[in-house]
Amino acid sequence: MKDETNEEYEQMSVGSGDAPDPNSFSKRKKFKSPIDKRKISFIILLALIILLGIYFIIKSSYVSSLSDTNHEIQNEIYSLSQKEEKLKIQTNKLLSQKESLENENKKLIKIIDETKEENAKLENEINDMEKGIHEQQSTKQKYEEKTNKSKQKLMNLVFKIDNLREKIKECDNQIKEYQLKIGEIEKSNDNDSKYKEIKKDKKEERKRNKNNSEDNLMEINPNLKSRINSKIIVDPKYLSMLDDWFKKELKYKLLYRASEDGYSPQSFHSKVDKYKNTLIIIKDVNNFIFGGFTRKTWEGDKIYKKDKRAIVFNLDKEKYYEINDEDKSIFCDSDNLAIFGEGDIYLGTDSIKSNFPKTYGSAKDNKENELTMGYTKLTPLEVEVFQLS
Secondary structure, eight states, X not given: OOOHHHHHHHHHHHSOSSOOOHHHHHXXXXXXXXXXXXXXXXXXXXXXXXXXXXXXXXXXXXXXXXXXXXXXXXXXXXXXXXXXXXXXXXXXXXXXXXHHHHXXXXXXXXXXXXXXXXXXXXXHHHHHHHHHHHHHHHHXXXXXXXXXXXXXXXXXXXXXXXXXXXXXXHHHHHHHHHHHHHHHHHXXXXXXXXXXXXXXXXXXXXXXXXXXXXXXXXXXXXXXHHHOOOSSOOOHHHHHHHHHHHTSOOOEEEEEEHXXXXXXXXXXXXXXXXXXXXXXXXXXXXXXXXXXXXXXXXXXXXXXEOOTTOEEEETTTTEEEEBSOGGGSEEEOTTSSEEETTXXXXXXXXXXXXXXXXXXXXXXXXXXXXXXXXXSEEOXXXXXXXXXX
């Protein structure tokens, strides 16, 4: 069997006078080979089939996926449609509530406007009332000041009246004594030539006693008059008692007397505050005599002062009581006269109070309010303050 290439070559040699070019033959051989064309076509066809297979596989997978996705989307659409229905229902309810709230809001706005008008009226009334109250308070304050002044004057008058009553009582007692003596003298000396002169002398003596009973009392005890100018201390034994307590013969400088200077915190502090070593002697309407002593001044306001030698005493009991809490010996207070301890002696503006034994004495050894004869509240008759030296 002959090779087809050789036949073609021989044909070309026979029909032409020129010999064929071997190179051109080899090129023609590459493109005109039927075997190569069939292979290429087959490969292309196979590639197309593979591509179509891949395409259909991908398409079927994508379609399946789209089907699933579509199903899910339909479910979601259905769910969303149900939610939409619910939301429409809720929206209608909310619209209804909104309309109701708007109506209520209008009513509230109307009420608020009315309330504002009423509030404005009330504020005007309150302002008028406050003005009236302020005027009333100013008037009240003025009356309170006048009342306090009147009370102070009344207290001073009470002191003076009580002192006068005491003097009158003493004079009456002396007059009675003299009248008894005169009666005895008249009975026994009716025919005595000297009777008229004695009667005249006694009459002058009664007159002097009436005008100056204090000087007569001092004349009875001249030692008192030379050492102390007091309306409370009228018995020499009290001076001796105080000398024994302080272990020396004391000198007394009068700083304050309530019946003369006025029974008030202002008078007391203006006369006493700057002095140390002060002895306060108090006499109440029952004629009890008691008081206290401190080395500290009474200057300051709402403060305690320490004095380990401070004492309180009762001259009628002939007894004094030492401090048991020296940090609270005295309490300085501009609203009151004098306070010993935590109220053992509380010399207030209108009365004397006692909380003994609180800071002085001993609850174990002393009875309650022993210092003031068992009384918790007393009315002052006279108060005197002396500086001791």
